[in-house]
Amino acid sequence: MSRSNQGMRNLQSAGKQAAKFTGGVTEKAAVGLFRWATTDHNGMGRALSNMPSMEFFVTIGYVFRQFVIGGFMAANRQLDYREYSDSFGSN
Secondary structure: OOHHHHHHHHHHHHHHHHHHHHHHHHHHHHHHHHHHHOOOOOOHHHHHHHOOOOOHHHHHHHHHHHHHHHHHHHHHHHHHHHHHHHHHHOO
8 A cells, every 4th residue: 555545544534533523513512502592591481381371462462572571671781780880890
């Protein structure tokens, strides 16, 4: 066997190992992201399961209202953070 053939096999083997490693890392990241995305972070699933039975559009309206309220709460929290960070930031 010539040296160039051996060198090519080493390069091919390294490429396969790199692709295998990259594929594994990508899979772990995708699975972790999917698990995080499907987690009920704010308890909406529990709230919906405890609700009495309603019509479809009434339920959609309820979810939308909760989403809007959550957005306002998050914006208010961000404004509070800016207010406090300004008072502590410079002396």
